[in-house]
Amino acid sequence: MTKTKIVATLGPASFDESIITKMADKGLATIRINTAHISEGYITDVSRLVYKINEKYNKKLGIMVDLKGPELRTGEFPGGILNITAGNTYGISDNPGVKSDISINYKISDYVDKDTLIAINDGRVRFNVESISNGVITTRAMDTGTIHDRSRVNIPGKYIDLGVLTDRDKMFLEEGLKNNINFYALSFVQSRENVYELQDYIYDRKGQGDIISKIETKSGYDNLESIVKASDFIMVARGDLGVELPLKEVAMAQKRIIDISHKYAVPTIVATQMLESMVNSDSPTRAEVSDVTNAILDDTDAVMLSEETAIGKYPVEAVTYLYEISKYVESQSTSFPEPENFMVDPIAFSVAKGVKIMSNTIDVSSIIAMTRTGHTAKILSAIRPVNDIYAIVQTEWLARSINLMRGVIPVVLPEAQAKEENIYDIINKIAPLGLLNPGEKAIVVSGSPSLYLGGTNNIRVISIGRFIGRGYPAGHNVTGKIDTDAPENGNIILLDRYDSNIDYSKYNAAIIKSDVTNRIIDKFLDAGKTLVYNAELVKQINKNTTISIDADTGIITEI
Known part of the structure; x- marks a missing residue:
């Protein structure tokens, strides 16, 4: 398997045991559920199918519930469409009682002023604010195009307090918690307080789940470091980010997001239009292959497919291309950089650096991490060693979570065995799984004095056997x-x-x-x-x- 992990969005094209299994055989680590297009009960149906595949084929597929979150949207238009001509003026109303050319579902007049940019329909049609009077925002169109009913609205550079969770989000959260979902992706994160609110919601219900903060707003990008520190994963959501930022800045923004996340050992996912042409084509464009290659070279942990696997004609082929691209890039660039400045857990970081030096110096086949919470595996993954990291955990839930970390291969060992047996007994139990070959050397990282208790402070080199x-x-x-x-x-x-x-x-x-x-x-x-x-x-x-x-x-x- 490749070190770079793959996320694929489930949909009509891929909701099938055979297709999911084939994608898993080609490196799929996590299934994404886009809640914008589902109804109640769908998460339960997906969970049953994925957990069945995990048990039947010894997979560790995780599930990500991508929460839609509150959005700015236009209202409806006569005939469902409004044609816009560049240079013409258009009125925008955020008050249901005031009629205008375009209505919006949130009171944005409290946040905008003269020369504010309003982008509609994924940024294809832009308006410049000229004045605000009597509940109507007078704007001048900068582009010629069309707006459809309930088109997305972005206001780059403005912090607009839309809240965090809608009632619909909470409904899917409750369903996710009942089904032991591993990941919850939070849309339009603007500050760390947004992350805290979702964490509190899960904590108050005695649930568990890693928070993936989607960086897709200008305010989120501006507050990146504090959001990273509050999050479990970061997603570079390039769709809306490409509306909120000038397009010329998106590629560099991707590099900065990954770099800052890496400093805090927070894994990243690069998303949006990775292989978009494969919605209808059985192969990607050269530009798409270059895009995936550069995301890997940027040091991301995972890459994500959306429409390619949800509604595309070639879901398995799309995952296979990501696998083959990752495999090749990793074979050509075997040394990926560790963070220049590491901002978390200096003891574990120092131990991990020692592991990387040893793995580069000694002829070892793998790194074995004894981890109770996944923290050791996370730090080791961030250090980017050449060898694969076999993370020994006690629960299937944790195995599914760490499976999304770069270079980490989870292995489940029951808690009683992890607590009572010595390291050689543990290695001899996992060796028959085909992960380790007799006679090879491995670096074992654990807490001390007990393998079961946390605290990454022990390294040893052992021979398999x-x-x-x-x-x-x-x-x-x-x-x-x-x-x-x-x-x-x-x-x-x-x-x-x-x-x-x-x-x-x-x-x-x-x-x-x-x-x-x-x-x-x-x-x-x-x-x-x-x-x-x-x-x-x-x-x-x-x-x-x-x-x-x-x-x-x-x-x-x-x-």
Whole structure:
């Protein structure tokens, strides 16, 4: 799987067990539900299907409920449409009792003044405010175009207190809480207080759920740092952000949002029009491929599809393209930067930096994080190590949540085992899942003294397999069978003491329980053989037992 995670919006084109499963096989991490287009009961139906797929195919798909939030909208027009001509004047009324060319569902006259820009229909038609009198805002059209019933209205650069949650949002929140949804995306976040309000709503109902703050307003962008610090995830919602900011600024805004989020170890999602042409086409445009590539190089944690998978003709193909692009980019750029200035948990950050240095120096296959809350996995993910991060957690809910973090692969281990068993027992339980190969080395990160309790402050390097001993190593990694009598049938010899009468050239390695001289060590090295001396064994190694010798640590494991 790729380190970059994929979010796909569910809709008529993809609400199918086979399609979701195929998308999951190509790296899909989280299903998004757009509440703007659903009715009550839909979240429950999606939850049942996704949780069934998770159990049936051993997936860890999370679900994101994207709350529509309060919006500025126009009223309705005769015939459902209003044609606008650039240069003409138009009246806009926010008072239901006052008629004008265009009506708006919120009292914006308290917030706008002369020369304020009002953008309608996703910014396609813009108006400049000339005056405000008797409940009517007189504007001059800057563009020629059309406005439809209930078109979206944006007022860039103005903080308009629309509230946070509508009654419709609260209905879907209640349904989401009943179904143990992992993520709630909050639209039009303008300040950290908006985030706090949603957190309080969930907390007061004794629920759980990570908050994804969507940065899509100028005020939200201006208050970015405080919003990041209050949030669990950040979404670069480029659709409305491209209306609120000049289009030329959106790409740089994306980079700044990701950079600031990264400093606080807050994962990011880049959304909107990633592969929009694939709504109708079976392949993306070159510009779209470049866009996805740059989002990955910007260091985002995840990329998101909207209409491509909700109503598009090729939902599986769209996810597959994101997977293939991510796989290629990550193969070409293997080193992604850690935050230059890290603003949270200095102890865990220092431990994570140590892990990254070790993973770049030692030949390890993976990083294993023992995490009770997901915090360790989050910090490690933010440090951007080359290796995959296997996060050992105790609940399916937490596994679905951390599955959206870059480079993190969740593994569920029941709480009782995590509390009572030592690290080698835990590794031996997850190794058969096909995640770890015997003989490989892994870096294990955990709290201390207990693996179960939190506090990221412990690092160790282990070899995958059942630990049977350790000594001082010289040479290279070796895997083979113990055979002291017939070297032609085996390739590792085990001795209590070095014996000069033995022809060691017939063996790939020797394990000697006593000390040896430098001459003996050099003899093995010159011959390209591996030696472990002063070896101490915790159990007897029987003849024909397959073992692995880690030449970096001297650890001997049974495979």
